[in-house]
Amino acid sequence: MTNHYFKAFTQRNTAILLLLGFASGLPLALTSGTLQAWMTVAGLDLTTIGFFSLVGQAYVFKFLWSPLMDRYSLPFLGRRRGWMLLTQVALVILIFAIGCLNPQHDLWLMAALAVMIAFFSASQDIVFDAYKTDVLPADQRGNGAAISVLGYRLAMLVSGGLALWIAHYYLGWRATYWLMALLMVVGIIATLWAKEPETIASTPKTIEQAVIEPLKDFFGRNNAWLILLLIVLYKMGDAFAGSLSTTFLIRGLGFNAGEVGLVNKTLGLLATIIGVLIGGILMQRLTLFRSLMLFGILQAVSNFGYWILAVTDKSIITMGSAIFLENLCGGMGTAAFVALLMTLCNKSFSATQFALLSALSAVGRVYVGPVAGWFVEHYNWPLFYLFTIVMAVPGLLLLAICRQTLEHTQQTDSFMPRIHFSHQYQSAIRLVTAGASMLGLWLVLLFWSATEFSTFYYLKEALLIIGGFLCLMGILIGCWLDYYSIKKEQLKTN
Structure with missing residues (x-):
């Protein structure tokens, strides 16, 4: 076997x-x-x-x-x-x-x-x-x-x-x-x-189809909004833990850059390689949902290693153990997460959908830094690493909610269509589209007048606030409708 x-x-x-x-x-x-x-x-x-x-x-x-x-x-x-x-x-x-x-x-x-x-x-x-x-x-x-x-x-x-x-x-x-x-x-x-x-999947016949159809295909699926939120949140605890890990080891614990670099580049890489290989082997026995849940829990638990480092005396062995464990579990989670992204792609538009989903998955890694820095400044390292464990929980809860959808997709290699609240979903999409357009205009004005503080100041501020609010409202409405659709289907089944 x-x-x-x-x-x-x-x-x-x-x-x-x-x-x-x-x-x-x-x-x-x-x-x-x-x-x-x-x-x-x-x-x-x-x-x-x-x-x-x-x-x-x-x-x-x-x-x-x-x-x-x-x-x-x-x-x-x-x-x-x-x-x-x-x-x-x-x-x-x-x-x-x-x-x-x-x-x-x-x-x-x-x-x-x-x-x-x-x-x-x-x-x-x-x-x-x-x-x-x-x-x-x-x-x-x-x-x-x-x-x-x-x-x-x-x-x-x-x-x-x-x-x-x-x-x-x-x-x-x-x-x-x-x-x-x-x-x-x-x-x-x-x-x-x-x-x-x-x-045998059909390919887009025009460039317009290649741009629009992947979005229509994805948002026409059951639980599309919750799955997008899952992609953002699944590795959020890992993202927080890794955002300040080097600073923590050097400034918080007093290791020198050479010690940190040696352990991270050698032991950390070795652990990641072992993790992805173990993850790939285990996923041949487990379903995608079970793999994601098991590896997600292990990712969260592995952050305890950094908490132990924060509350114990400085030790190169403890540091190596914490880094090895975190990278091992992170490698297993990465293997399952990449498999999830592949599972969610329609083969007619796999290039576009994978690029969009992978860009979305990077949101946590890119933007948690300022929040992490603020947290450590106002509290302390031990509490911060406990907080990283808590931040892994929402992704696991969302995973549990989306279980039926993911198992259907893996078993049938097809996607469950949305059958409820079509008009309400259209409203959510319009809100997000309007908000994203305003944020895009805000970015253009921001770069255009970067050297002049007063130029378009109030317009940029309004675009940022209103655009962000519209995006948030659209996402919340979409997620609520997804959750309510699941409940409705459960009641029908029972």
Whole structure:
């Protein structure tokens, strides 16, 4: 029986997903941490280095051009593999080209190439996520998610810490980037080796359909609003715990940066790899709902390790144990969560829907920082880490509420249609659309008049308040209608 579970990790699709996951993760550090290290060694000022952190915005806004990859197929290798090959060839050329430059003399050209690398890397992520969603049947999504995450994490280690070590001790920066470009060829080989997903799902006929239909499809499902909220909240406790973990270990406990870096980069990565592999194996025995619930509880419990660190004396062994446990459980939760995102995607629009859902899942990770900092300043570290455990509970409760919907989707590979409150749902969607439009206008005005405090000040304030209020009201109405629909169906069944 055990051999049966491990056999899933030796199949052809598994090897392809591992290599494609590696190719997907490799470019990330080359435009962020590794590039910053190169510029720091070259003697550039902090303002310039900080400016370069903006080149990664493509990863945040990749959903904007994801409909193009659902709508159009390139004239070679099929709908998914064609786009993957194009992005990978472009990345090989661009990474090699940026290695030919000198930060001190070619700064603007380097910035342009870094932006292009981030764009093609984000585009590769879009089509890779769509590929694995299309190619994996429901019973293989757990180990498929685990293997792709494993490849991604290994690539981040290679292009991050290992690249710095090679550049410093052996090859120098130029040859190191050329080596990374050569490693990207692994993705091209995997794409050529892979088979195009066989799907009978219809594809969008126009770009308008590619943009509108994925949203209509998703919001026409049962519990759509609650599931979106679940995606935001499922890893919220983890997001809070990780947002200040480095600051806590250095400033709160007094470990030096070298100790924290060594434990996080080695033990933490090892624990994550073990976690995603264990998660993938267990998901072959458990349903998606049970996996999400079990791993979600473990994620919450693992935050107790940081609380123990906060209330006990400084110890490198205790720190290592806490980091190992947190990353182990976080890796298991990540495997199940990626499988959830794949399950929620319609294969007709998998590129667009996965890009939107993954962007939504990043909300907690991106925006909890200010709240976490305020909490620690006004209270203390032990109470903060107890608070992170509490913040995991809403996601688990939402998961329990959505159980019937998730189990139906996993068992039938189809989605339960919405049958109640269609007019009321339309009102919720209109509120969110109006609010999002106002927030979008607020962002435009914010950037337009960033240097002038008085320009459009009251208009920007009104747009932010009213837009945020309309979005919140629409989301609350949608979630309430979802919950009431579940109760109505339960009463009908009983």
